[in-house]
Amino acid sequence: xxxxxxxxxxxxxxxxxxxxxxxxxxxxxxxxxxxxxxxxxxxxxxxxxxxxxxxxxxxxxxxxxxxxxxxxxxxxxxxxxxxxxxxxxxxxxxxxxxxxxxxxxxxxxxxxxxxxxxxxxxxxxxxxxxxxxxxxxxxxxxxxxxxxxxxxxxxxxxxxxxxxxxxxxxxxxxxxxxxxxxxxxxxxxxxxxxxxxx
Numbered sequence: 021x022x023x024x025x026x027x028x029x030x031x032x033x034x035x036x037x038x039x040x041x042x043x044x045x046x047x048x049x050x051x052x053x054x055x056x057x058x059x060x061x062x063x064x065x066x067x068x069x070x071x072x073x074x075x076x077x078x079x080x081x082x083x084x085x086x087x088x089x090x091x092x093x094x095x096x097x098x099x100x101x102x103x104x105x106x107x108x109x110x111x112x113x114x115x116x117x118x119x120x121x122x123x124x125x126x127x128x129x130x131x132x133x134x135x136x137x138x139x140x141x142x143x144x145x146x147x148x149x150x151x152x153x154x155x156x157x158x159x160x161x162x163x164x165x166x167x168x169x170x171x172x173x174x175x176x177x178x179x180x181x182x183x184x185x186x187x188x189x190x191x192x193x194x195x196x197x198x199x200x201x202x203x204x205x206x207x208x209x210x211x212x213x214x215x216x217x218x
Contacts, residue, residue: 042087043169044087044166044169044170044173045087045088045091047162047165047166047169048086048087048088048091048092048095048166049088049091049124049127049128050162050166051077051081051091051095051162051166052091052094052095052124052125052128053128054073054077054158054159054162055073055074055077055078055094055095055098056094056110056113056125056128056129057110057128057129057151058073058152058155058158058159059072059073059074059077059098059107059108060072060073060074060107061073061152061155063075063076063155063156063159064156065156072107073155073159074098074101074102074107075102076159077159077162077163078095078098078099078102080163081163081166081167084166084167084170088124089118089120090118090120090121090123090124091124093116093118093121094113094121094124094125097112097113110125110128110129113125114126135148161212164208164211164212165212167208168205168208168209168212168214171201171204171205171208172205174201175198175201175202175205178194178197178198178201179198181194182194182195182198
């Protein structure tokens with residue numbers, strides 16, 4: 021049945037094409053999720069334990085630029101706030117003018133799962149660990165993963181440049197850069213428990 025036969029109008033085409041969700045964008049959104057949910061928690065594993073997670077996370081990804089516009093906006097707000105020794109509240113993003121920013125912030129705090137009350141009743145006494153109890157692993161793994169993705173992307177760019185470069189001096193420089201990136205990728209892969217076969 022067509023829309024006319026059903027008595028309805030044809031659906032409107034989206035004004036802008038939807039952004040394709042890549043693994044890099046998902047990792048960027050994971051960083052934002054950690055910032056929004058745990059940014060004000062103290063990173064007890066760092067120094068005296070008086071540094072917030074947001075400070076640790078942002079200082080370790082200072083060289084990383086985000087592709088996702090909504091994630092980049094939230095990241096920049098956090099960067100500006102941390103420079104002033106403040107942590108933004110998540111609720112300031114919920115009613116942002118940009119619908120994508122608001123949606124991302126809301127999705128970051130909304131839990132997909134709900135723990136049944138029956139798990140920790142008097143009869144069963146089943147304890148389920150919470151994500152914040154593993155914050156060190158979560159933060160460090162997220163930092164390593166996003167850096168590894170960015171390094172991999174840079175390596176792909178260099179490989180493409182090598183295909184078209186004719187000058188021997190430039191080829192040498194590109195190969196040197198590629199080798200340094202490859203070493204960094206192997207190191208991060210080792211820390212993450214990944215095996216790099218390439």
